[in-house]
Amino acid sequence: MKKGDIIEGVIEEYSFPNKGSFIHIEENAQAEGGKIERKVTVKGALPGQTVKARIKKKKEGKAEAILVDTVKKSPLETKKPMCNHFYSCGGCTYQTIAYTNQLKLKEQMVKDLLKDVIDFGGDEKKTSPRGEGVIQGMTDKVSDREFIWEGILGSPSQFRYRNKMEFTFGDEEKDGPLTLGLHRQYSSHDILGIDSCAIVSPTWNEILKYTQNFYRKLGVPHYNKRTHTGVLRNLVIRQSATDGSILVNLVTTTHHSIDENTRNIPWNEKRSETVDELQLPQYVAGLLSIGEPKPVGLDAYTSHGYEKIKTQKKIVRDQKGKLQRVNGSFEDNVGNGEFESLSYYNRISGVLYTECDTLADAIVPDSVTLLYGEDYLMEEVLGLKFKISPFSFFQTNTKGSEVLYSKVREYALEAINGVSPNVISGEETSAKTGVIYDLYSGTGTIAQLMSPVADKVYGIEIVEEAVEAARENAKLNKLTNCEFIAGDVLKKLDELEEKPDLIILDPPRDGVNPKALKKILDYGVDNLVYISCKPTSLARDLEIFEANGYEPVKGCCIDMFPNTQMIECVALLQRMSICEVNNLSLGCL
Template identity: 45%
Template structure:
């Protein structure tokens, strides 16, 4: 099959992440993203390498028997959801089977393990507590738009005013802000010319407290603004505060960003109204969240994820006792390492049953937030260290009795995983947001004396291609 070939085929399956395995009538295999098993699709081959072909989806010729009517007008245009036309149970099965296949290929016959039923997200719609919108236009020289990037496009913006997975208050804010700046005639930042003012809008909301933080990200190019910048920003805050929401506006911010990259970056933030933070609650703990600090995008799903991790830890030490009693008895004089600890959520969750919890995180802002949150929750047996796990663990005096791993999407650095294994702890819990990275790291852990005890998927991102996985590992030799 040659590059540029336009043809059709049937989607046989989806491999992680979002790779549709399509077979043509001639039996040729092509990878086509953004497809669903059972669809007949038309595509153009855009890459052929070492006998493997990849194609760009042009049209869904026939829908899959698995699909149903979709309730989102943006589906297929927006670059967000990929499974919105599937019933929730079907898309969950699809993602779990992807993880199951990756784990089976990694473990092979090296050990027996239990693959537990997946846990659904408590909310399938309106679960996202954070959205980063981009200013632009829907088409070349079109009117101002604010939303998500169009699928497959670096420039075009889809104004996702009816997006189903974000909070209703986010949809309201999206409409209000677009209308305000469109009426003022303010230009968006052109990503090729590097000219213009409006760049992004960051919105966060606490599921438990209902507090909302809105942050407008702009360039510092104020020369061509139709009005004085101070007046413009005051008006921006005023129109937001006039609107009615289910939640409460806790803060309105303005962040400057002159980076050439199309990313949300903090190069100076001022508070236009209220505070520059808000509070969220997870498993009885309170967390202070700033506009750029990491926090799981599905608050209720995060509770399920962390509860699953805690249950795995309980199971590994229970010996038939009640799980809570086992945790207190076995870990009360023990040290737990929470590696890749983020803002310290897991560390603080485990602190009541451990003598000490040591968290290591490379993002300094997240470490400072973890320290602040520990004080907020009156926790004094957690230590948070800023630095790369690979380098930091050599300098920690304490030795762990238990290790919790929650690495970024790319997994654990090969040299770091060797150092982690050398601690020789009896059990580890590995929380993964990318199953291909988990599978790779499991191969190393199994080769170095560990076995997989049990695995469970937790769906934190309904209708997208992503899913979290929790694995319990036990040392056997």
């Protein structure tokens, strides 16, 4: 076997994130027994598939390969994909698999990752030695508490569930026409033009098509990540699941060439040429015709899997195009001449223009201009209202987030009071208890959901815009015991005088910063709730927590991303009584 060889095999094992593997045996007279066995891992191969794969890397006893062709489908592939681009696009993974089997696959991947730190019982025994990273003086004894695994909770919607997507400008072939779409499967540079996407609202497809054609006719070049030249970078679309309003954000460079010379010029001195070329007023005028308000019945408000808007609250436009909520029945507001029309569910409520010259493959705005309407969306989650700004983090599956946050609140209440909330109302009547830290708090969703059961909630978030939104949302929800702090968790923990009774962690994909983790452990709280969007990071951090006196006592998965390999996890950790973690040094960090 050598690099570039194409081999065939049947996928026998499957692991996160979306990696299949099989054993390949090759004849070798010099090897012991005349054969060499290697475990070949193929990204994107599903369990039970017969695949052809090209060897990318090889090491002793194993190899990595690129999927070339699927010779035979997996027995799990019983569905026709909803999307025409499924086999080329890098977005979805499981559209050919029934949703119940998707959930089983995801749950098993998580359990396989965590089996070294969690005893699931049965064949999945905890095998990790408790030694590395142990606090000085800590014993090796494990508590007698049995871990409760609550399985996986599905998303309320399997399609049309995303409330945000970043689309990229590029070309499908070298020097080909301008394309606006998503990255091709297994590629960070090639862009696939799409005319439909099954996990977003159909109206977004109209916006994509219009934007692509508008700038294709003008001949505006896309940004090239290799040469750092060109103009058009991204089109970001966000939509409220509460009222259907759409926010469109066009992202470009400030200049055709982003080199060391032009990067030193202030953006406002070099933007005029690009802005004129983009013809933004004409672009916005055409864009708004896509979401033109129409006098339609309530059925139009229920499309795309969202909840029906209550008949007593109608959203209408005044003459300036602003949103108003009007009391009264549907019949009272139609045809009475008081308003021009009812707002269509997929109404474009705001258009933004962002200039970004970063060399990174990310949107780091140099400037943001509001071209039309409002620069925010409104969402409602578990009875609380949230104002979502263009760049603030908010779970991309709004209805799925209610499943996630309900479970987080349940674990937190159980930790504080030893009880769970009413599964129907979510209400808890116990007196408020102590101080809660919500670390990596984003727009403050979790902190505000915990506000009714805490004396004080502190949220720390590094993105200042998100913190500003969190403060505004707390005022909107009339919550006075939430304080949101902008800055790095590692640094800001030192500034808090009130010590926590409970810590809730919702870190980015890479998990908790190791130095911040040491400070978190030093608090010695009895309970922590850990939310993870990357199970590999969770497994690593849980091992450190366990080695330093904490034990996971309850956990589950929540599928926030149907048809993809991504999965959220929630775990409740408790400090073991045999350990005294306060004032002890952490040996592993």
